[in-house]
Amino acid sequence: MNISKETVKYISNLARIELTEEEIEKFSLQLNDILRYIEQLKEIDITNISPTAHILPISNVKRSDEPRSSLKIDEVLKNAPQKEGLFFKVPKVIE
Amino acid sequence: MNRIPIGIRLNLKFDMEFETVIGLEVHVHLKTKTKAFCGCSTEFGNEPNTQTCPVCLGLPGSLPVLNEKALEYAVKVALALDCSAQEFIKFDRKNYFYPDLPKNYQISQYDMPIGLNGFLEIDLDKERKKIRIKRVHLEEDAGKLIHKQDGAYSLVDYNRCGIALLEIVSEPNINSPQEAFEYLKNLKLIIQYLEVSDCDMEKGSLRCDANISLRPKGEKGLGVKTELKNMNSFKGVRLALEYEVKRQKDLLSNGKKIIQDTRLWDENKQLTFSMRTKEEAHDYRYFPDPDLAPFTLSKEFITRIKDDIPELPQQKIENYVKDGDLTRKEAGEIASDKNLSLIYEQCIDIYREPKKMYNWLTGPVLAYVNDRKKSIADLNLEPKELAKLIQYVSNGKLNNTAAKDALFSMLDEVKDIDTIIKEKGLTQVSNEGELEEFIERVLKENSQSVQDFLSGKENAIMFLVGQTMKLSKGKANPKKVKEIILRRLRDVS
Structure with missing residues (x-):
């Protein structure tokens, strides 16, 4: 697989990261190197191995449906760059 | 010879018969006391942002833990819809940026959902039809945005964010707006029987999106579809689909193409309008959520849930x-x-x-x-x-x-x-002696009706019965009253 400059632009847009032309060039090369390295894995025979969804040997971690206290409202809004009343205030985004 | 495009030469405007193909995505809030992955209350209608914590606000370092009730409820619905019980399930991250989602991803399920391949039956005029269900999966709801009319900003309330949400996706084998309506009615009823959700569309505890396309009758492949959103009632879903069937039919009949897009239903204007086209479609980049270990559902667990399903x-x-x-x-x-x-x-x-x-x-x-x-x-x-x-x-x-x-x-x-x-004192009076007294009076006071009856107006009898009922304050046995009056009048004549 080849990571073109278009792909880098596409990914940076998805991640909401603004890149300069030089950075796009640089990351395109770096990402290609990374992928080439990872591609060595393709040489391993995985015919009888099911895909790993999770690397830790644990499962079924759950809790009972018992309410716990929420954060106090001033703590909730403490780190908000902008607020109005009890609401978070954000730039208008219409999907 | 004139060079006329083939579509016009063939005059595609003639009545081509189309088949409607609809798939529905239904979201229901599960009626758990706490959210899907944290202990915040799910109570409706409280002060904004007072039911939030580091987990549902997506603060760094917080870890989600699944609510076991949400899992049980989800499995219950999947089994009630005849889905095959999945023994291994996991959660994935669905990535997108929008202010109603503080983590910038939604915990959802991608390739290993709670349930697969179920069905639901609906009653049509002459037959019953199985609507196939593709999948049932568990995810978390997003927060609520309030767009300020005049201002250039929005306000966010995260109380709803993180509430357990069950998504039920039908296969595209619903073939009319009416079938869609019946499907929704039955789905809601089943979920209410299971007592796992209120299914209240007004409160947003049930929501429905629809995919719809048309294809020439007899064709196997699917036509270009549009996605409909913003319907606030089952009737709204039916109306939006009816509108869309007509819109697409008109376009296709005139040799035009359908553009794949997402459309909003405008209830006041009774029409759908385009919100975004496929070019701007999302790329969600699903991947397994490393914060949530997968689940193995034992046969015992599944049997226990199955036994708990009431008669549907x-x-x-x-x-x-x-x-x-x-x-x-x-x-x-x-x-x-x-x-x-x-x-x-x-x-x-x-x-x-x-x-x-x-x-x-x-x-x-x-x-x-x-x-x-x-x-x-x-x-x-x-x-x-x-x-x-x-x-x-x-x-x-x-x-x-x-x-x-x-x-x-x-x-x-x-x-x-x-x-x-x-x-x-409501006991009916059937005692002939008591009834005779009432009837005696009624016949005396209504001699005109008696005459009418005797001269052949059979309906007059009902008036006389009615008067007797009134006199008895409704307690007389009307059958007996009629019998006695008939006997008396026959004796007279």
Whole structure:
């Protein structure tokens, strides 16, 4: 697989990261190197191995449906760059 | 020769027959006390952002832990919809940026959901149809955005964010807006029977999006689809789909193409309008959520949930038709509310008159519910008392009018039927001696009607019966009254 400059632009847009032309060039090369390295894995025979969804040997971690206290409202809004009343205030985004 | 494009030469405007193909995505809030992955309360209608914590606000370092009730409820719905029980399930991250989602991803399920390949049956005019269900998966809801009309900003309330949400996706084998409507009605009913969600569209605890496309009749491949959003009721879904069928048909009949897009239903204008086209479609980059370990559902667990599923409406309808000589439609009316069906079944056990029970429940009992603006669930209706009441009508102790009075009083005052009858003196008068007295007076005071009857106007008898009923304050047995009057008048003539 080849990571073109278009792909880098596409990914940076998805991640909401603004890149300069030089950075796009640089990351395109770096990402290609990374992928080439990872591609060595393709040489391993995985015919009888099911895909790993999770690397830790644990499962079924759950809790009972018992309410716990929420954060106090001033703590909730403490780190908000902008607020109005009890609401978070954000730039208008219409999907 | 003129170079005319082939489409025009063939005149594609002729009535080509199209088949409608619809797939529905339904989201329901699960009725758990706490959110899907944290202990915040799910109570509706409280002050904004007061039901939030580091987990549902997506603060760094917080870890989600699945609510076991949410898992149970989700499995229950999947099994009730005849999905194959999945032994291994996991959660994935669905990535997108939008202010209603503080983590910038939604915990959802991608390739290993709770349930796969189920179905649901709907009643059509002449047949029953199985609508196939593709998948049932568990995810978390997003927060609520309030867009300020004038300002250039929005306000966010994260109380809803993180509430357990079940998504039920049908296969595209719904073939008309009416079928979609029936599917939604039955799906909601099943979920209500399971008591895992309120399914209240007004409160947003049930939401529905629809995918719709048309294809020439007989064709196998799918046409270009559009996605419809923002319908606030099942009727709204049907209207939006009907509008879209017509819009797409008009375009296709005129040789135009459908553009794949997401459209919003405008209830006031009764039309759909384009919100975004496919070019701007999302790329969600699903991947397994490393914060949530996968789940292995044991056979015992699945059996326990299965055993906990109550008899569902379709089965009840079958039973009512088979054991109670109700029509499918009548049986459906009883089964359309779980509490109503429970009352029906208990009454039938005491007094085996299904038809009478049906008439009383869908007649006076529902009239009472509507009149008093109550729900069947909070009626003080003792099946034993209702059965007794209907028995009294059958054996002549009460006439219909008095019985309806008695029912209303019984429900208002929460007393047993015998007490009500005694207090109100409602017992029907069938004693001939007492009735003769009333009739004597009525015949004397209404000689004109008597003459009318004697000269052949048969209807006059009903007036005389009515007068006697009135005189007896509704207590007279109308059948007996009619008998006696007929006998008396025959004697005269």
